[in-house]
Structure formats: C-alpha cells, structure tokens
Amino acid sequence: MADCCFVLLREPFSDTIHTMKNALVIKKKICLIGSFAVGKTSLIEQFVYNRFDETYLTTIGVKISQKILPPVEDHQCGRTIQHTFLIWDIAGIEKFDHMALNYFRGASGALAVADLTRRETIEELHKYCESFLTVNSTADLVIIGNKIDIFHEDQHIISDLRKVAEHYSTDFLLTSAKSGEYVDHAFLMLSKKIGNIS
Amino acid sequence: MNEHLKRLLEVKQIGIMTFDRDWTVVEIDQVAKTILATVEQSMSDRRLSAIFPELIGSESYIEEILDKKNNDLRLDYINRPDLNGNLKFLNLMILPSDRPNCGSLVLEDVTERALALQQINQQKYELFLYRHNSEFRRRFLSDSILGDSQAIRDLRETIHKVSRIPTTTVLLMGETGSGKNLAARVIHYSSMPADAPFVEINCAALPEHLLESELFGYEKGAFTHAVAQRQGLLEEAKGGTIFLDEIGELPINMQAKLLHVLETKKFRRLGSNQTIDVRSRIISATNRDLQHEVNRKNFREDLFYRLNVVSIRLAPLREMGDDIITIATHLLKIFNIEFKKMVNGFSDDAKQAMLNYSWPGNVRELSNCLERTMIFIEKDQIDAQDLIFFQSPSPQILPANQNWTVPSNGIVLEDVERQLIMSALTLARNNKSKAARLLGLTRDTLRYRLEKYQLE
Numbered sequence A: 001m002a003d004c005c006f007v008l009l010r011e012p013f014s015d016t017i018h019t020m021k022n023a024l025v026i027k028k029k030i031c032l033i034g035s036f037a038v039g040k041t042s043l044i045e046q047f048v049y050n051r052f053d054e055t056y057l058t059t060i061g062v063k064i065s066q067k068i069l070p071p072v073e074d075h076q077c078g079r080t081i082q083h084t085f086l087i088w089d090i091a092g093i094e095k096f097d098h099m100a101l102n103y104f105r106g107a108s109g110a111l112a113v114a115d116l117t118r119r120e121t122i123e124e125l126h127k128y129c130e131s132f133l134t135v136n137s138t139a140d141l142v143i144i145g146n147k148i149d150i151f152h153e154d155q156h157i158i159s160d161l162r163k164v165a166e167h168y169s170t171d172f173l174l175t176s177a178k179s180g181e182y183v184d185h186a187f188l189m190l191s192k193k194i195g196n197i198s
Numbered sequence B: 001m002n003e004h005l006k007r008l009l010e011v012k013q014i015g016i017m018t019f020d021r022d023w024t025v026v027e028i029d030q031v032a033k034t035i036l037a038t039v040e041q042s043m044s045d046r047r048l049s050a051i052f053p054e055l056i057g058s059e060s061y062i063e064e065i066l067d068k069k070n071n072d073l074r075l076d077y078i079n080r081p082d083l084n085g086n087l088k089f090l091n092l093m094i095l096p097s098d099r100p101n102c103g104s105l106v107l108e109d110v111t112e113r114a115l116a117l118q119q120i121n122q123q124k125y126e127l128f129l130y131r132h133n134s135e136f137r138r139r140f141l142s143d144s145i146l147g148d149s150q151a152i153r154d155l156r157e158t159i160h161k162v163s164r165i166p167t168t169t170v171l172l173m174g175e176t177g178s179g180k181n182l183a184a185r186v187i188h189y190s191s192m193p194a195d196a197p198f199v200e201i202n203c204a205a206l207p208e209h210l211l212e213s214e215l216f217g218y219e220k221g222a223f224t225h226a227v228a229q230r231q232g233l234l235e236e237a238k239g240g241t242i243f244l245d246e247i248g249e250l251p252i253n254m255q256a257k258l259l260h261v262l263e264t265k266k267f268r269r270l271g272s273n274q275t276i277d278v279r280s281r282i283i284s285a286t287n288r289d290l291q292h293e294v295n296r297k298n299f300r301e302d303l304f305y306r307l308n309v310v311s312i313r314l315a316p317l318r319e320m321g322d323d324i325i326t327i328a329t330h331l332l333k334i335f336n337i338e339f340k341k342m343v344n345g346f347s348d349d350a351k352q353a354m355l356n357y358s359w360p361g362n363v364r365e366l367s368n369c370l371e372r373t374m375i376f377i378e379k380d381q382i383d384a385q386d387l388i389f390f391q392s393p394s395p396q397i398l399p400a401n402q403n404w405t406v407p408s409n410g411i412v413l414e415d416v417e418r419q420l421i422m423s424a425l426t427l428a429r430n431n432k433s434k435a436a437r438l439l440g441l442t443r444d445t446l447r448y449r450l451e452k453y454q455l456e
Helices: A003-010 A040-049 A098-104 A125-135 A156-169 A183-193 B003-011 B031-036 B059-064 B113-134 B134-143 B150-163 B179-191 B208-216 B252-264 B290-295 B303-309 B323-338 B347-356 B362-376 B413-427 B432-441 B445-454
Strands: A013-020 A023-033 A060-068 A070-074 A078-090 A109-115 A142-146 A172-174 B013-021 B023-026 B071-080 B087-096 B103-109 B170-174 B198-202 B241-245 B265-268 B276-277 B281-286 B310-315
Touching: A013 A060, A023 A040, A023 A098, A023 A125, A023 A183, A040 A060, A040 A078, A040 A109, A040 A142, A040 A183, A060 B347, A078 A183, A098 A125, A098 B071, A098 B150, A109 A125, A109 A156, A109 A183, A125 A156, A142 A156, A142 A183, A156 A172, A172 A183, B003 B208, B013 B031, B023 B252, B031 B103, B059 B103, B059 B241, B071 B241, B087 B113, B113 B134, B134 B150, B134 B179, B134 B432, B150 B179, B150 B208, B150 B310, B170 B179, B179 B198, B179 B241, B179 B310, B198 B208, B208 B252, B208 B265, B241 B265, B252 B265, B290 B347, B323 B362, B362 B432, B413 B445, B432 B445
Parallel strands: A023 A078, A023 A109, A060 B071, A109 A142, A142 A172, B170 B281, B170 B310, B198 B241, B241 B281
Antiparallel strands: A013 A023, A060 A078, A070 A078, B013 B023, B013 B103, B071 B087, B087 B103, B265 B276
C-alpha cells in the first residue's frame, strides 16, 4: 500500500488531508522538544527560512512554522502528493502538566534535541520523550545532537546520545543549526519514519 | 451566555468564538475580532483550522469536548506576529458551548504577561548557561568588549583564540585605562570553569618584601611576623588565572624569582623546601613599552620573552573612531540608571567633541567625563558644552599670608561677596553646583547666599 494511503488509514485525525487540484495535500504536525537553549528554534529557522541568528532569545509557549515540500508523484497512488510540515517549536518545558502535554497532542513525530556541549541536556531527553510518547504512543522520534560546529569530539557524549536513540528504537543525528549541517537530513529522516515521504 | 458574564469577559478583554462540528466559525464577538485584527488574521476563511492551525492534530480531542466527554483544551502562549512584525502571544481554550453541537473558543491576548515571563526566563537561562557552559560564557563576555572598529574586532578574535588554550601565558599591553583588566577577565572567564579563581595582583602597589610573600606564601616562622602558615596567590590561583597587573613595575629581584617560576612551573613557599606545582594561567599587563625597558636594563629580557608568549595590544581610545560613541552611549545608559536620569543621547556637536578629544586616560577618562556630566546635567540631551573634559582645577587655596587690604575709604564686605558669587555663576554658566564648587561652598550654602543677596 502506498505511503500516503497508509498514513491516511493509520491516523485519520492527526493529519489534515485534502485535495488541491489533482494533488493530495498531507499536513503533518511535528514537534521539536528538548531543554532550553539547545537550538530548537534555530533548527526550524534554518530548515524553513535558511537563516541563523547568533542571539539567544528564549521561546515562550509555542510557535508554528510551515514548510511545504516540493510535490512528489506517488506512482502507487497515481497521484501527486504535496507534503506540508506544521512544525511546532515548543519552549523548553520545566513542568510536564496537562497543559504542556496539549502542545504535543496529535503530533506524528518529534525531533528530540540536545546540545552536544551540555551533557545534561542528553539525559533530559528522556523526560521529554516519555511525555511526548504518553500523548502520542505511536509517534516517531529522531534524536538530535545539535551544535556540532562547536562540539569537541567526545565519545562519551556520542555514546550517551546513541543510548537514548537505542532506548527509543530510533536513530540519532548530529546537526548544526548555525552552519545548516544535516538540518534538512534531520527533518527528512523524521518524515521518512512517519511515512510522509517514500 | 448571560449578560453579566458577557460584560465581565468584555472588561477582561477575553474574546469568544463559537464554532460548529464542521469547525466553521458561526459567531465571533467584538473582542475576538479586535484581537485577531492585531495579528492580521483575516476572517475570510471561517474554518477554525485556518484561523488557528495550532488546533490541527487535536480534532478528535475537540470532538470529545463537543460531546462533553472532555472538559477543555488549553493552549497557552501561541506566538503570532502582529502588523509591525512584533510577537503577540495568545491563550486559547476550547470549551463545550451552550449551543447544541457547537464549541466555544476563548481567546485572550496575553502579550504583556508573556513578555515579562520571557524576560525572567531569559535572565534565568542566561545565568545558568553562563555558569555551566564555557562556550556561552565566551560569546557573552566577548560581547562585553564594545565596538566594531577593526582594532576591536581583532581583539575579540585574538581573545577567542587564546581562550581555547587555557594554559597559554598572555601579555596585555596598552595605555592606562584602555581595558587591560577587562581583557584579562574576559580571557579568564571564557576559558576556565565559572568557579575557577581569578587572582589579581598589582605589582606596583606592594613593596618588594610583601610582594614576595603575597605571591609565594610562607611557612610559620619563615620571618619574624610569620606566626602561621599562609598560602600565596600562586597557590590560590590553582586551576585558574593569576593576573599580574603593572608587571613593568616589578622590582628586578622579583623579576628573577618570577622567571624561575615560569621556567620550572614550580615554586616554594618562603621558609619551605617543598616545591609546589604552578597550575594556573599567567596573564600580565603593562602600560610601559617593555621592549624599551629591556633596552634600558630595567626589565629582564628573558622574563620579557617568557611573558610574551602571546601578546595582545589594546588600542587607545583615540584610535577607535566611532567606537568612542558606542562606548559613550553604553556608559550613558549605565549612568542614567545610576543617577535616575533620562538623558537620551548626545547632540552632533557633543559627538564631534568626543571624537576630537585625545582621551589620554582612555575609557576610564571617558567614563569619568560622562559621570561628571551626568551629575550636573538637567536636560534630556548632552551638548558639547555639557562635557567636562578636564578635571576642574581645584579651588585656589590662598596662602595664609596673602594680604587683603581694605581701601582707605572702606569697603562693604557683602558687596565683595556678592560680586564673587556673580563671577562664579558666570564662570559656571549659571550651574549652581559648579559655582558652589568654585567658591568652596556647598550647594545649599550657595543657595542661602543667593537668596540673601536676591540673586535668584
């Protein structure tokens, strides 16, 4: 069965699906989760707008960005598919109460982001991932180690990141929101996992 | 909804939108319209998901609210740009509606609250990062070196490189007041853990025998007054930085001892035969031309080369062009806070005057100049004539044996006093505080005399 149909059947409410001329438009909600100042906003800015700002400004609440991917032909469906990401930039949460979990509701996947220069942010990924999966038990995760541009290769940190990825049976990727290194890869890796793009 | 509740929501600026099971907005009140207008949200498409894409993904949950199986759905601090590109923050809440098969969306503009929260979080997180993250500290401290001239950019770049190697010895050279102390601190805090010690010693301020015991420490009984063992500064700086300010003033005997420490990376407390390893970075600073002092045999050549592993020259203020205005503007902000004033900037003449002045005392002199100006100013802009570039000469103390003679036809003392006060006011351009200083009086005493002579 084609990916697009699979998605449609699997989670009818988590995606907005409608036709645009002949194209099938699939909107997916994905979240960026992780501790404060790990670079969630910068990753989105780089992926959506190809820009980076050195100044750190903490996010309050949630900001949605939209990224429309180029249409692709799905030969099995015989349709053109227009994928759109609704990307939720969620502030580093300190208290995972009912209200905070509402931010995660209905997401198809998440990039769980840690700062490679702050080891504690890797440990903190667990509480973010657990809370996210509480609300979206079938959603997919990709673990991200950000700030590779200022990371002095440390095998302990890589090993920590790998362990988190293994724990959630997923992959991890090292990125730099500043240079743009592997940022697109991260989002594409997640979208492949959630069955958005074949 | 009853009228009282409607009125209450209106007063509290809380808007209500009612939508049906197809997610089409069927009713919207004036407050909600106003809030949406500020975030440029057109109502041409009345689908709730078009107005609030934030609700996408929560369809089934909202369906359950309409069926009254769930109480509510809250989304706080939704970020939206307003018409000027600034961020607005909205709180959304979905509730069951009195109207059958409908739901209510409660909407509130919480921008002020969100910005206050953002400010608090920003400070909290920056403080945390400053303490725990050396990369953040490096960037943060680098920003504390103000300016964009080539000299400043080069300085930032060099400091950034030096900070990456926490053991390198650094020599800072520059005129007095050019920021050597700040540069030393930036290097230290950028390269060391936040709790690593920064030990500063002014080589010109201590006599030679004290300098030695301060630096190396001593054992009990090492000399007459050594009643207990004491750690020296070299030991206290373990794992951090020792900053030797005014190294050019170091006595020649001490130069030999310091050279030995630098060569062996070891030292001994006075009166001890046990060596202690030096485990700190040494940064020294001088306003002298050390090469010249070497030529004049005032400074040991071998020590000069030991200290001069990486040398950083701090440019004098007069070479920094427009950065003078950047620094002055920064200082103005500080003095506005300190003196509770609202001076909002410099006139073009004042800027030109600052750019033309040679600033022999560099940033320290600029700071003093602006502090003096800010004490006296009572306008919202600093003009050239408000800037006091030189310390006002001290009031002339008349010699005790100065002979003042009374003319043979006599004199009215009060007339003399009145004339002197008028002269001082003219000199001080009617600034009473300045005039009082010229006369060696307090401002209150001068005010009393102005009233007495009806000079107000």
